[in-house]
Amino acid sequence: MCETAFNELCRSRPEWTGEEYAFLSDRDMLEFHRSLPGYEPTPLRSLPALAARLGVGEIHVKDESVRFGIKAFKALGASYAMYRFLQKRWADLFAESFDPASFRDPAALEKLGLFTFCAATDGNHGRAVAWTARLLGQKAVIYMPADSVAARVENIRAEGAEVVLLEGTFDRCVERCAADAAHNGWQVVSDTAYPGYRDIPGWILMGYTTIFAELEGLLHGPMKTGADAVILPAGVGGLAAAGAFFYSRLYGPKRPCLICVEPLSSDCFLESVRHGKGEPLPTRGNQTSIMAGLNCGIPSPLAWPFLRDAFPFFLAVGDEWAERAMRQYYRPLKDDPRIISGESGSSGLAALLALATSEKLAEVRGQLPLGPDSRILLLNTEGDTDPENFRKVVEPS
Numbered sequence: 366m367c368e369t370a371f372n373e374l375c376r377s378r379p380e381w382t383g384e385e386y387a388f389l390s391d392r393d394m395l396e397f398h399r400s401l402p403g404y405e406p407t408p409l410r411s412l413p414a415l416a417a418r419l420g421v422g423e424i425h426v427k428d429e430s431v432r433f434g435i436k437a438f439k440a441l442g443a444s445y446a447m448y449r450f451l452q453k454r455w456a457d458l459f460a461e462s463f464d465p466a467s468f469r470d471p472a473a474l475e476k477l478g479l480f481t482f483c484a485a486t487d488g489n490h491g492r493a494v495a496w497t498a499r500l501l502g503q504k505a506v507i508y509m510p511a512d513s514v515a516a517r518v519e520n521i522r523a524e525g526a527e528v529v530l531l532e533g534t535f536d537r538c539v540e541r542c543a544a545d546a547a548h549n550g551w552q553v554v555s556d557t558a559y560p561g562y563r564d565i566p567g568w569i570l571m572g573y574t575t576i577f578a579e580l581e582g583l584l585h586g587p588m589k590t591g592a593d594a595v596i597l598p599a600g601v602g603g604l605a606a607a608g609a610f611f612y613s614r615l616y617g618p619k620r621p622c623l624i625c626v627e628p629l630s631s632d633c634f635l636e637s638v639r640h641g642k643g644e645p646l647p648t649r650g651n652q653t654s655i656m657a658g659l660n661c662g663i664p665s666p667l668a669w670p671f672l673r674d675a676f677p678f679f680l681a682v683g684d685e686w687a688e689r690a691m692r693q694y695y696r697p698l699k700d701d702p703r704i705i706s707g708e709s710g711s712s713g714l715a716a717l718l719a720l721a722t723s724e725k726l727a728e729v730r731g732q733l734p735l736g737p738d739s740r741i742l743l744l745n746t747e748g749d750t751d752p753e754n755f756r757k758v759v760e761p762s
Contacts, residue, residue: 438604535662
């Protein structure tokens with residue numbers, strides 16, 4: 366089952382200006398990430414056999430399942446945001462500069478003192494915050510829904526973080542995290558914005574742009590993107606907003622067609638496009654998708670303007686499409702490479718499979734650049750972060 370919406374508010378030349386968008390002037394994200402231990406550009410994999418099967422020209426997959434050894438792209442945002450937070454704190458206290466080398470300098474960090482970083486998560490973002498905190502020798506407290514997969518909880522604890530499990534949804538975890546941080550003097554590292562809290566979500570968004578910057582000279586050129594359509598998942602919207610900014614800044618009206626994919630049960634951006642009249646709305650779903658990293662009920666108010674202004678099309682898919690995509694990645698056609706993709710990681714391919722093969726979407730398909738000469742870019746945003754369910758899906762008895 367799928368739901369779709371074309372976005373009448375999409376602009377050919379979106380602009381995000383004013384003081385609230387000052388973070389968009391940052392240009393040091395890739396330089397910072399290159400300074401981190403274990404940094405490597407993640408691979409771009411091509412699936413020519415699947416492209417032929419689906420009737421499109423090319424399918425390219427930016428495979429984030431190997432990023433920093435934590436099986437997801439999220440460390441790009443968390444690490445950059447924590448770097449910029451410390452850099453800002455340093456500037457308030459000292460005259461000398463704080464650069465990427467300072468971020469790994471024990472003497473500099475000792476001068477700044479100890480911090481407790483906290484975050485709400487369905488898994489990957491919390492692990493990224495915990496991973497970065499461990500790198501810095503700092504403490505992390507991570508809030509998760511009580512029904513989170515045990516493997517994801519243990520992965521976060523293995524990074525040295527304290528995990529607080531709460532009954533309810535991701536959005537309740539966000540509220541509790543903010544309240545505890547205010548009470549205890551902790552620093553929230555949230556990828557969703559809320560009143561009085563925008564700086565760090567903005568830095569997280571900019572950290573994610575490294576994914577697309579790594580494609581320059583490989584897929585992207587100075588005058589053309591190398592892709593006709595880019596399918597990006599949205600939870601609270603940070604990654605999709607990063608793609609919107611990156612492609613709009615470089616290519617303007619010549620940017621690829623940006624397609625947003627969400628789970629049916631957490632379709633807050635599609636709901637906003639369909640009924641919001643320019644304003645973000647919560648999902649009416651129950652947020653129970655197996656695509657746990659996308660089980661977010663409310664768009665980040667920081668991310669929303671980017672998706673509203675730069676994405677022409679929104680799609681919500683059922684879990685059966687995610688499972689089909691996981692199996693397709695794991696059991697590729699002919700000489701296509703195998704890709705290990707978790708439930709949320711597979712969402713981009715899930716969207717493409719639905720658009721290319723569902724008879725109910727035939728009319729929609731004809732209005733998108735999904736023809737025999739089309740070049741499609743997907744992001745595999747995570748590996749098998751729930752190994753038990755991954756095996757059940759890709760190797761059914």
